[in-house]
Amino acid sequence: MTKFLLVMKLIIVLMVTGLLQVSATTSNAQSLSLVKKNITVKQVFREIRKQTGYNVLWEADKLQVGKTIDATFSRASLEEVMGKCLEGKNLTYTVEEKTIIIKARPLSLLDKLINFFQSLEITGKVVDEKGITLPNASILIKGTKTYHKTDENGNFKFSVPNEGAILVVSYLGYKTQEVPVSKTGQFTITLQPDQSDLEDVVVVGYGTQKRANLTGSVDAITSKQLENRPIANLGSGLQGLIPNLNISIANGRPNTAPDFNVRGFTSIYGSGAPLILVDNVPFSATELLTLNPADIESVSVLKDAAASAIYGARAPFGVVLMVTKSAKSNKLNVSLNSYTAYRTVGKLPELVTDPYEVLKLKNEAAFPLYNPAYSATLVEAARLRSLDPSRPDVIADPTDPNKWFYIGSTDWLKEAYESSAPTYNVGVNISKKADQLSYYLSANYYKQKGMIRGADENNNIYNLRGKVDLNITKWLTISNNTMLTSTLYEAPTFIDGNYFWNINRTNVTDIPRNPDGSWTSAGASLLGAVQEGGRKSLSANTVQTTFSFDAALIKNIWSLKGDATLRRVSSLNKSYEIPVPYKTGPNLAPPLTTSTSATDQNGNVKYNVINLYTQAQKQFGNHFISGLVGFNQEQYRTNSFSASRKQLISNGLPSLNLATGDQTVTESISEWAVQGLFYRLNYNFKERYLLEFNGRYDGSSRFAPGRRWVFVPSASAGWMISQEKFFAPVKESLSIDMFKVRGSYGILGNQASVNEYDYLEKMGSGKTSQILGGSQPTYVNPPAAISSNFSWEKVSTVNLGADISFFKNRLEINFDRYTRFTKNMLVPGKPLPAVFGTSSPTANAADLKTKGWELKLGWRDQLTLGGSPLTYNVVVGISDSRSYITRFDNPNKLLSNYYEGMEIGEIWGLEAEGFFQNADELKNHANQTAVGTDDQRYQYFVGDMKFKDRNNDGKVDFGNKTVDNSGDYYKLGNNRNRLPYSIDLSGTWKGFDLRVFVQGVGKRDWYAGGSNIYFWGIYAQPWTNVTVQNLDHWSPETPNAYFPRIKAYAAEDTGEELGIPNTRFLQDASYLRVKNITLGYTLPKNWLKKAKLENVHFYVSGENLFEHSNLKVKLDPEGLDGNIYPFQRTYSFGVNFNF
């Protein structure tokens, strides 16, 4: 709350500063001389300020300052001048502190009465630009809540209070129009089509383009779709909003960067992430984490090669262009938004916690290996405790009485997490647009508490952004865009250890603390480690400033633009570790095998970006030509060093400087640079035939001299069929407004397929683990094998698309179909005999083909509900893609590697035939040794999995593990996300607004790999926990249960027994998630006037509220690994104020 107050104070200070600026000029004279005909009221006000130093403030909707008067003032008093200006208006004014404030003349009761009886009867009709009547058009009498609508023939008839009334006429797909009512009579109100969709400009590479003229595959959203949601970062906010902008979030940790992808599988080696640019400056997904989502005005996604070609080798797999907000109106706009959210842990498996049942199951699992894992005496003790939970949960170990044995019933998944944790966000932005100077200033503070119990985990993000545009001359604008971000993440050091793995690997029969209050081994390694095992803080400060200029060399024809950006990041990560002592028996405190230590890591990033480009355009009759040529250069250097030292003098002062033990210092520097020359040529004929050519000549430091440069061209074309005469009848009959087809082809390079110095032989170094002559000296490793002809990966895309809209733009359909070829992929070369001694060097040796499509359907309409208009909007997006290897040097088609014809994501496995129900079945079935697990000595028993001998050769095996001889191993499914979809529903009615956002994946197979303890539970290891799902297992009494006989290690190793995908346990990982529901309410404007507020909006919002999946275990469909920071459900309440 104190933070909130602070921010409020800050806003007030900023506002006052803003006001003072406006009234800075002074003059003693209070009279005015002005003689001029047809002068606008605004000009008069300007003159008042000039001559008297008095400012005039008015509300734009009350006073049309464009109205002209004939001024004949000669040393006239203010009163006289103002009287003339406000003539005929029901307005008055007051003078406060050299400011003239114009306001409505308060109505007396009598006035109101008169007004009532003066009401006028009006009639009329509403038509479109062609004179066709518009039924159900909405007519609001301004300043009231009275709505009327036109009838089926577009006619209306009603009374208005008086002559000053203004009708606000709106109809979906048309521009809203205000009509003053001056007299009774017949009105014909003609609405102009709202071409906003067509006239909309979309941000594209190095410029903007009219949506109608796009020939590439570009999709865009605005800030509206990100607002009023308690999203932690831009990535999670964008998830699902744009078809085939696939965002996956690995876990629920506050500082995990979402993974961005455009159009499916990209490349089998190296990064396939799209290029993300914010205001023309590249950002990584991690860097994006710290941006303020409220600063983003629009997001465009350039999907095909033609659209992203201008970014050349930086953007083989699409571009995500973000633009930050700028001042929009010439009025000072202050907006404040704040929310508080509570998060709860999402889906987690349920564990069996009864100690007797658990020990029995563990003994069953361990058969015949550890037989028994728990002796009869221990199981008996557990049984007694299950019957009487008041018995102690610790007993002396019967075989080694020095040790304790635990028979507790701890649900560690519950111990490990808080029931809820809060998030706070408060932000403010101030903007104003003016002739000379426009500015946008924003500040935001975000704080998220973590879910780990007792861990005091905090993620803090502070953002400041200042944007200033200075119009130096009519033709030159100089701008600055400066961003300052400060982040601080504090957490226990151990959270990066095996925390999430250990939670579910800690036995429920273990307890956190011993009877004497000391930690148990389990407690110390889990709760102790996060509570007392040391902490870390990661802090980073980013300063980024962009200076840019925009010179209109020839107005509207030739411009020159440039920007230079400097980003500097300095980070300091401090951590310390303290081993947590524990006891395993009354006198048994095992030695701590690690010592206390402190580590500091300091990092500096230097990133410079320069863009310089010039654009010329001209319309010659029906021909429009534009061209752009530019230069881009980037240079990135990261420099970090890390120092750590063991043996802290005092655990309370965990500083490097106060440690006495062995120390390690490392330094790491890496650098890359790119340069590129690019061009774009556009041509269109009557905006009907559209052509575009893009290209770029790119160089990257990541390749050897001589292989550094690459030229990548692209071309695209569009045809606005709806403008063709022959199409008119179709257009008419199908109510089509616009129909465009597009096609493109382009090639791009991929410099991100390689790391900084991959073309060089580099020798790694480190510190030996062995102590040689008293210390652990440095060693140097041989370099990895390097291919001699290491070069660019090239990505080409063919794209065909269509945009069509119907019913006065109510229905919009966008469809794109593409094939993307990733050629010369850098992949580990062909499998070499192991005598080679290291991995086969990466070479440009593989090709990939991805085919896919995306479809977006938008429907919006307005209807009347309870006398008020209800506008609603539905956007459905769906996409799909599949990828195949078309070249790979694997002549034997070994299944251990990629091979020609392979589909990315394919899952190979065995066909399940149920369980061995009796000894005969077990004896007579094909030999399954080859698919057994070494941990179980390849043995099978009654109740175990029975696999089908598909090739009837008497044994179940993998053949020689090649495609052509795979034994009984065959393709079962595919683990890629298929048919990701989203449904975005929003509506407003009266002051209310509602949004429901559903997102999901239509088709996906998933198989839990070996040691996925969250899926397999006790089948992974006898030490892992028994999940409630595990109870549905085979026994002679339950022959048709889901799981086989309880058998430890059956699922320990991928590729052995249950660790081999099989049809029985292959999961349907498709899901549907209610990503967001927001209900908001905007206070009526007339209430706000008294409080001098422009807009007040309250909302409640829920994120990740509910999901549906067909998984057989309780796991989050996006967090199937289980071994992760859990996803959370978020419930928030927020408010936005606009002043």
Next chain:
Amino acid sequence: MKTKYYIHIILLILTIGILAGCKKDFLDRIPETTITPNQFFKTSADLETYTNGFYGMFGPSTNDLYSDNISVNLGGSELDNMIRGKISPANVSGWSWGNLRTINYMLNNLQQVQGDAAAIRHFVGIARFYRAVFYFSMIRRYGDVPYYTTVLATDDQAQLYKAKDPRTLVADSVKADLEYAAANVMATGTNTRITKWAALTVLSRFCLFEGTFRKYHDELGLQASANTFLQRAESASKEVMTAGFTIYNTGKKGEDYKKLFTSEDLSGNKEMIFYDDYDRALNRSNSTHYVFDWQWALSKSLIDTYLMTDGTAFTSSPDWDKKTYAEIFNNRDPRMAVTVMPPGFSTTLGGIPNKTRPTFGGYPQIKYYAIDPTSKVYTEFTDLPILRYAEVLLNYAEARAELGLLNQADLDNTINVLRSRAGVAALSMTAANTSPDAVLANMYPQVAGANKGVLLEIRRERNVELACEGFRTTDLMRWKAGKLLERPTQGMYVAKLGAYDVTGDGVEDIAILQAPNQETPLDGLSADVKKNLVKYYLSDNSFYLSNTTSGFIMFPENLSSPRSFIEPKYYYFPIPMQQILLNPQLKQPSGWQ
């Protein structure tokens, strides 16, 4: 208008400036914190730095997994699985060649190295030492393997896809590498690094291995060359025996022996030729406490091998096969009670005695389990021997015996030094050869000739002295004694169902019963004693007794999944199938084709 000109000029300058900034070398970015090969390998110090990376390739071993010294091993092992018929080219691992590339990379990059020739040869010697260690393990596992002295290039078809080289070539190369190392690696310096003596010890070990392997594996047809290796084993051992190493003996018998495996500092121990240093301050710990009762225990056959203190065989003492757990420790070679858990042993200093578990057979390993006198609980900062002098003496004795050159003086300089430290009566060559031990003769039927008796005793001594140090499996293989692994393993003797004292205090601690509720054998015990009994039931089927309700503990797995040692197939591991697919020239070892 004037300003407009200025700004045009500024823009022009800016543009030119930016374009001029695009120096031609703008895209040249050179690594600053990693080294490239042409900047390295310049001095002998570089060679030292590089060889530091080799030390992870050859470390200590603290158990005999998997061999006949183990009763049961829950963790399973490749060898155990193989002789149960469950290893095939499809599921076998191994055949990894990364270490060889690392070593050859240095040996192929010596052209630029400047400096003292002896210093350079010293580090080359270390590299060749590790190459020998690498190929020694390859020969052990596969017999014939392809031999490489260069780093292979991706397009080196001839080398990448070549057939295996004969064992003789590989073995000669290993010997040559070790001989080079012995001649060039310095004799002085810390024993945590490779010295001349470490090279000679491994040379002795390898030559004894190869000599005996060729001698006993007549299927190879290499018997003729066996003696060359045995002679080299003898001479290499002899050289080490002149270097000043001594058997650590302060007259404390078993305690002295125990110190070798539980000491936090072995730097001053003259028995250490090469050891691995663990250190509390540097946070380097081992995990030796897991040797105790974690996944395995020791077998009856190892326990039987230990002599009585008077030098007679336990297996010839009266009723030796009817002695209970508490009784077998009486008058035994003191090394036994510091290798196998004796009654009264506690995991903490002065703690309550541990009660042995029949489920593992009853003989937990305690060799290497170290207790810290201060904290009174186990410590994991003990230094671990990698090469110790005792082995050299054993190698020498065995080589001399195999060569028919052994005499009593040799025994007194070798076996009897070890027995003397342990406090066991000396071995007499005549006595041993007069009446060879029947139990040992049955174990090693191939041993014959005049020295049969003493050779069997040398093998006994080797197994006793080096128990749990990782020698046993290789020894069985080179002696062609794989058939021993077929024998179902046994644990302690159980005279009848009922309660037993396993802590040596006269009070019963554990009970072995038929099934729950069948407690008749416990009649007559006080309620107090009964309450504290840890009960084990035959009905749990985790072990059984050789004579149903009495006899030695045995393990059901050896019935359900019996072991058979197919000769000569199981003397080698198969090569993973994928490798044969990639290189059809490569053939599986004998028996696996």
